[in-house]
Amino acid sequence: MQTIKVNIVTPDGPVSETEADMVIAATETGEIGILPGHIAMVAPLQIGALRLKKGSSTENVAVHGGFIEVRPDVVTVLAQHAEMASNIDIERAKRAAKRAEEALRAKTDKLEAQLVELDLKRAMNRIKVYEMK
Incomplete structure (x- = not known):
């Protein structure tokens, strides 16, 4: 092949x-x-x-x-x-997701909220990919 x-x-x-x-x-x-x-x-x-x-x-x-x-x-x-x-530190990714979720609830500025949302998406992606292995 x-x-x-x-x-x-x-x-x-x-x-x-x-x-x-x-x-x-x-x-x-x-x-x-x-x-x-x-x-x-x-x-x-x-x-x-x-x-x-x-x-x-x-x-x-x-x-x-x-x-x-x-x-x-x-x-x-x-x-x-x-x-x-195989290189993802799952505990670090979970902590990052938790921090981003907490920050997202506290943000009122639209731009800051969008940046935090991107952080959350990246952390959730790392968790998902880690769980796929």
Whole structure:
């Protein structure tokens, strides 16, 4: 079976360089599945899980925004932040979610509330991806 090369990069450096049979990503317009030979495209990513299917196993990555560039032989994820499920500190993510929920209840300024809501989404994404492993 053919595979596709997958590179996940953040401003802090590479997160993963691997190969997969299929890549599933949450884009701004919906979830997409990418197989080897896929047409070239670029799409903005949502805060969500990136799933790398390899045979019967799936590796999950928490991705917090950015872009996905697809070429027939390689997928490059340029993320603001990305974390492999195996590297997520679940207790830290739960504490961050709790702090964000409490801060969200206390915020009256619209901009501050939106920023805290993004913090909450990122924390919830990390928890979800951790639980998927």
